[in-house]
Amino acid sequence: MKISLVRPTMEYKDKAADFKREFLDNGESIINGSELLDKTDNYDEWLVSITNNTRVETVNPNWVVTDTFFAVDESDRIVGIIDLRHTLNGFLKDFGNCGYSVRPSERKKGYATEMLRLMLGVAANAGLSELRLAAERDNEPSVKTIIKNGGKYERGFEHEGKQADIYRIVL
Numbered sequence: 001m002k003i004s005l006v007r008p009t010m011e012y013k014d015k016a017a018d019f020k021r022e023f024l025d026n027g028e029s030i031i032n033g034s035e036l037l038d039k040t041d042n043y044d045e046w047l048v049s050i051t052n053n054t055r056v057e058t059v060n061p062n063w064v065v066t067d068t069f070f071a072v073d074e075s076d077r078i079v080g081i082i083d084l085r086h087t088l089n090g091f092l093k094d095f096g097n098c099g100y101s102v103r104p105s106e107r108k109k110g111y112a113t114e115m116l117r118l119m120l121g122v123a124a125n126a127g128l129s130e131l132r133l134a135a136e137r138d139n140e141p142s143v144k145t146i147i148k149n150g151g152k153y154e155r156g157f158e159h160e161g162k163q164a165d166i167y168r169i170v171l
């Protein structure tokens, strides 16, 4: 199992549509970590937006600097998506620095664990010294993904009536 994190480009337009369709076909309308790819049918606009959001000079004034990556396998198929928010404002403090999703047909193969592991390197290279990760307590695969990457429990909170927790990963 070998995956890489790649920045979205126009070349991934059709693959991204196929990736998104799989979530919808599986009854999942939310794609965590996708920076609203789940909410738009316009890949070109999404690409401009996420590209602008990678730089402090061009980030949407209502947002924080964020890197978004596709996780691709050896045949360049998109297996997952993950984002890195460089800072956490008051609104984001309960969302943490990263969100991620693996396409339904590719789950339980270790991809999320590897995606987060690769993202820790990206974050360290960007100068971050620690990350906060949020997970709903009953989201066992997500909690395990975080703990396997060194996440240490920090605090619990309630999110939309559900119990969730924040973990800290020191880079």
Ligand SMILES: CC(C)(COP(=O)(O)OP(=O)(O)OC[C@H]1O[C@@H](n2cnc3c(N)ncnc32)[C@H](O)[C@@H]1OP(=O)(O)O)[C@@H](O)C(=O)NCCC(=O)NCCS
Binding pocket: 032, 033, 098, 099, 100, 101, 102, 103, 106, 107, 108, 109, 110, 111, 112, 113, 114, 135, 139, 140, 141, 142, 144, 145
């Ligand atoms: C959470 C998610 C990203 C995990 O992806 P994944 O690629 O299946 O995760 P991994 O294969 O790396 O598995 C991580 C651990 O969780 C376990 N796991 C995976 N799916 C599981 C499930 N449905 N139930 C229980 N454990 C599960 C794995 O066995 C592994 O633990 P192990 O090494 O002790 O065996 C994926 O389920 C997903 O996309 N869910 C929807 C989006 C989401 O919830 N994102 C997280 C919130 S930001």
